[in-house]
Every structure is written in C-alpha cells, then in structure tokens.
Amino acid sequence: MHKIIQHRVKCIGCNACVEAAPQRWGVSRLDGKSVLVGAKEKKGIFTVNIPDWELDENKRAQTNCPVHIIEIIAL
Numbered sequence: 001m002h003k004i005i006q007h008r009v010k011c012i013g014c015n016a017c018v019e020a021a022p023q024r025w026g027v028s029r030l031d032g033k034s035v036l037v038g039a040k041e042k043k044g045i046f047t048v049n050i051p052d053w054e055l056d057e058n059k060r061a062q063t064n065c066p067v068h069i070i071e072i073i074a075l
C-alpha cells in the first residue's frame with residue numbers, strides 16, 4: 001500500500017493528475033484546484049492510502065504535476 005500526499009494550496013488546476021488517474025483525482029468547481037478523492041485534510045495537506053493497482057497511474061500524476069505538489073510514499 002502507498003500513501004498519496006497533496007500540498008493542495010499550491011495546485012494550479014492544470015488537470016494533469018486527473019488525466020493520469022481519473023478515478024483518484026477530480027477538479028473542484030468551487031476553486032478550480034484538484035481534489036484527491038477519498039483524502040483527509042490536515043492543515044491544508046490532503047492524504048489518502050491507495051491499493052497497489054492504483055500506483056502506476058498515480059505515479060504518472062506525480063510525474064506530470066508541473067508544480068510538484070504530489071508525493072507518494074510506501075507504507
């Protein structure tokens with residue numbers, strides 16, 4: 001299992017994460033930033049644990065994020 005961490009405040013709403021992993025990422029109609037589906041928020045940082053089958057597509061999201069605000073760590 002892995003954990004995704006998103007430093008959402010710096011998100012520019014470019015949609016790259018949504019294109020890479022559409023089941024895990026969406027875009028908020030309220031502020032235009034991306035939403036990490038199923039995540040919990042603490043001090044503006046969003047985290048969620050993902051199963052292994054989601055890892056590759058979310059690694060692509062991490063790689064493609066132009067402002068480098070997506071982290072993935074092994075649990």
Ligand code: SF4
Pocket residue numbers: 010011012013014015016017018033034061064065066067068069070
């Ligand atoms: S790729 Fe990064 S900057 Fe672009 S919407 Fe996703 S989290 Fe935000």
